[in-house]
Amino acid sequence: MSEGTADKFGMRSVFGVVFLFLMQAQAFEISKQSGKLILSGACEEGKSIYSSLARWSTNAKTGKTCDPVAVAGESGGSCNLDITDCVPEHVVKYHGARPEVDGPNCWNLSLVMSKILPAMRYSTPEEMNFYMRPPLCRALKDGEKKEPGDVGAIRQIAGFNKTEEYHGFIYIDEKIAYSKNGFSNMAPYELQTLDKVYRTYEVPDKPGCRQNVINSKSSQCGQAVAFYRCDSMDEYLEKNKNVPDQVRESFKNMDAAENCVQEALFKGDTLSVEARKNLRDTGLALVEYLQSAKSKPEVAKMKAEERDFLLGSLQLRLAALGDQLEFVAMERQDGEAFKASGELKYVAEMLQASAKQLKKGARK
The missing domain is CATH 1.20.58 (Methane Monooxygenase Hydroxylase; Chain G, domain 1)
Structure with a gap:
């Protein structure tokens, strides 16, 4: 069920307080400690995630210094990695946070993190669809390499060459994404596994369902994902x-x-x-x-x-x-x-x- 449909029926999902990453039988936790974001879990997986987050920070032009070399020497079964300087300030401030009222949702988060919209609120599926095209956003080509910070748009296959907006999220790598799963004030802003996003919104792990574009191969998916790379509204107005x-x-x-x-x-x-x-x-x-x-x-x-x-x-x-x-x-x-x-x-x-x-x- 899309967020728009869920809005009509007032449906809500309950989300846990602890944020776990289930990756190849390894559990990762993102926690806030004295204002810092700490990634805890198996060292090798943690360093891989750290590197992807560092690239996201660079792509987002945060001005922060996050060098994967700083954690390259970490070894052992488990590590606690400070990722505060590896993510945009929005993540530092809002990971795990919930608004006081319903409204702010996945599409809005995707547009805010892409610097298309300035603030968190309810965004309509029409808004998401409107912006996921030129002049601000371009669709990635099939097979094109995704970058941390690209927008994932999960859409419901509604007929021949017809789709409906279903969910939006920020792609970081094949293990991790940034998402708000729903419009409910019980749904937190959350760094979570990409697999969790796909499972929550029922995107099958089949050919045509999890590629860069939605095409004829996606017709039997139910839901499928497409990816976009966006410029900010300020960049557009400046040009x-x-x-x-x-x-x-x-x-x-x-x-x-x-x-x-x-x-x-x-x-x-x-x-x-x-x-x-x-x-x-x-x-x-x-x-x-x-x-x-x-x-x-x-x-x-x-x-x-x-x-x-x-x-x-x-x-x-x-x-x-x-x-x-x-x-x-x-x-x-x-x-x-x-x-x-x-x-x-x-x-x-x-x-x-x-x-x-x-x-x-x-x-x-």
């Missing part, structure tokens, strides 16, 4: 100089609002009246701008695909934030959150309509 200032400002305001939502979700606080107003005003200002955009020279300079991507991104983010506030409202029985959720979804629909009108006008 594309023709993005109008008003659109850039909308992204900055949206980022700030989402960071407020994240803080509330992990503290268990109610989103402030000011934060709700800022979210709504950001969307309405963009709608107003788009309604007169046809006469603006800076909009005319934008390529059609660039315009569609940026406006589509903002619309999906507003709609997903509306969904997240609905989770908060249901859990807290908060009438103001219900109201804010409805307002955001309405503004997202207005933004979508304005973008379609602008697109239609550009074709004349």
